[in-house]
Amino acid sequence: MDDEIERRQIQHILELDHEELQVEEVDSLLESSDDDPDATGYASTDDFTFNTQLTSLHSYLGDVDDTHHRSSFWEGGAIVNLPLYYLEGVVLFPEATLPLRVIEPNFVAVINRAMTQVDAPYTMGVVRVYRDPVDGPVRQAKIGTTAEIRQYRPVEDGSINVVTRGRQRFRLRRCWVDAEGAPCGEVQIIEEDVPFRTPRDACAKLVPLSNLRNQHMLSLHALSHGRRNDENDSEANSEESFENELSQTERRIHQAAIGAGYESDGTDESTSSGDDGKFSDSQLGSPCTNDPSSIRASTSGHTKQVRNSDLGIGTKSMTHKVAGPRSHLSSTVSRAFWPIWVYHMYDSFCLAQKAADMWKQVVGTPSMDGFVNKPDLLSFYIASKIPISDPTRQELLEIDGISHRLRREIELLERLDCVCCKICKTVIARRSDMLVMSADGPLGAYVNSYGYVHEVMTFRKAKGLALRGRPHKEYSWFPGYAWTIINCMTCETQMGWLFTATNKKLKPKSFWGIRGCSVTNEMR
Structure with a gap:
């Protein structure tokens, strides 16, 4: 059945390639106004x-054969020797597709070694290389991704066409060149964490703070008479069992927060209605403190400082008010030392839902439900498709921890508004103009006939660009479309290509493909 579907798709591609090119559509596009969406022909x-x-x-790679091989994952921390494929301006993520046209002899040796090695068959390492500064020496990233060769076909001229898929992140330990000239490296597989979900017992099943003072007074009264009823024993045991599960640092923070609850309940009755939720310096911390990440909790005899670092989280992510005047909601507040929204900040599934909702608003993907239940895959998917510069994409690859990667992606999606030229910072396109022209998403990796791999993001509209040369149908990444090179009008940097339909029945009639290595997500 799959062979029949693929045969029909190939037949469709051949029919599109035989259509005549309508060059006048390119000319009409250049004459159109940016303020008139209908005039652009989109x-x-x-x-x-x-x-x-x-x-x-x-399909531009021609006929490639399926290797019918799927390698197994290595355990986190495993040390493996792999041939290395260096790419400039491209970052490969797990589960992302990477096509290659291998021409250079040293990289041909890399493919041949990957196809024949015993310890890691059909597998190589892909590492991003860059120049910092732009005209400086070539450097290589320390974090890369293993790539499994899925399709393979040697060409008569000695080159090789392959299609690979990202599998696992690794840390590059050392590298060398073997006798055949193939770059090789010793890599350590990075152990990925398990998606984190907030424990149900963290907040929901704890006794409300409003009951805490009453329990404390009842306990003192019972002790003074040498007796405690069964209910108090049960509550005390519940509290004791909860605290026993905490580490020493967590127990200290928890007790400090509870102490603040005693103080708050004891002072509520004397608080005037004119205060309206104002907190004292002892409750929120002095404004003159040298440590803005600390939170002060008032206790009966002294003041303790509760620091974000004690919880193992960043200083910017915590502004929890430990103590304050009791409100009508105090009877429902949990006795956990942090409220539920704090846990949600690091709940992988909550973050995945938020990221998926934002991604749908940006790209218009019909459904991301399957990814929401797999936060690790979602984090890699968004990282590989988000229209940002390749240094920022490399930053996402190097982040350890699903929740931390998702939080960074949410931050980028919130800030993402426009794409600018990397050199002159001229605005080229806006987020709202993104267009999905591939089933893989709005950004994908493609290789040209000279072996250069480009990460290309597609847009309905763009501005500040000039065409160079005439349209070409050969080696088009989008079947049925011809491509024309485009440059930035301000600094003449090559920005990508304009793709125009080769027949009037194909829609959209044209769209823009912008290279990821030519843009930045930072404005002047």
Whole structure:
């Protein structure tokens, strides 16, 4: 069944390639106004006729054979020797597709070694290389991704066409060149953490703070008479069992917060209605303190400082008010030393839901429900598709921890508004103009006939760009579209390509492909 579907898709590609090129559409596009969306010739969502599944086939590579091999994962911390494939301007993430046209002899040796090695068959390491500064020496990143060769076909001229897929992150320990000239490296597989969900017992099943003072007074009264009823014993045992599960640092923070609850309940009755929720310096911490990340909790005899670092979280992510005047909601406040929203800040599933909702607003993906239940895969998916510069994408690859990566991606999505030229910072396109032209998403990796791999993000509209040369149909990444090189009008940096339909039935009639290595997400 899959072979029949693929045969039909290939037939569709061949039919598109035989259509005549309509060059006049390019000229009319240049004359159109940015303020008139209808004049640009862009198709609406309802008029979208292009089959995005065709793009993900990478048919421009010609016939490639499936290797029918799927390698198993290595355990976290494993040390493996792999041939290394260096790429400039490209960051490979787990589960992302990477097509390659291998021409240079040293990288041909890399592919041949990967296909024949015994310890790690059909696998190589992909590492981003860069120049910092731009005209400086070539450097290599310390974190890369293993790539499994899924499709392979040697060409008569000695080159090799392959399609690979990212598998696992690794840390590069050392590298060398073998006797055949293939770059190799000793890598350590990074152990990925398990998606974290807030424990149910962290907040929901604890006794409300309003009952805490009454319990304390009853306990003192019972002790003074040498007796305690069964209910008090049960509550005391519950509290004791909860505290026994905490570490020494957590227990100290928990007791400090409870002490603040005693103080708050004891002072509420004398607080005037005119205070309206104002907190004293002893409750929130002095404004003159040298440590803004600390939180002061008032106790009966002294003041303790509760620091964010004691919880193992960043200083910017915690502004919890430990104590304050009791409100009508105090009877429902949990006795946990942090409220539920604090735990949600690091709950992988909550963060995944928020990131998926934001991603749908940006890209318009119909459904992300499958990814929400797999926060680790979602974090890698968004990182590999978000329209940002490759240094920022490398930063996402190097982040350890699902929740930390998702939090950073949410921050980037919140700030993402426009894409600018890397050199002159001229605004090229806006987030609202993103267009999904591939089943893999709005950003994908493609390789040209010279072996250069480009990460390309697609947009309905763009500005500040000039065409260079005439349209070409050969080696088009998008079947049925011809490509024309585009440069920044301000600094003449090559920004990517304009793709124009080769027949009037295909919609959208045109769109822009912007190179990830030519843009920045920072404005002047």
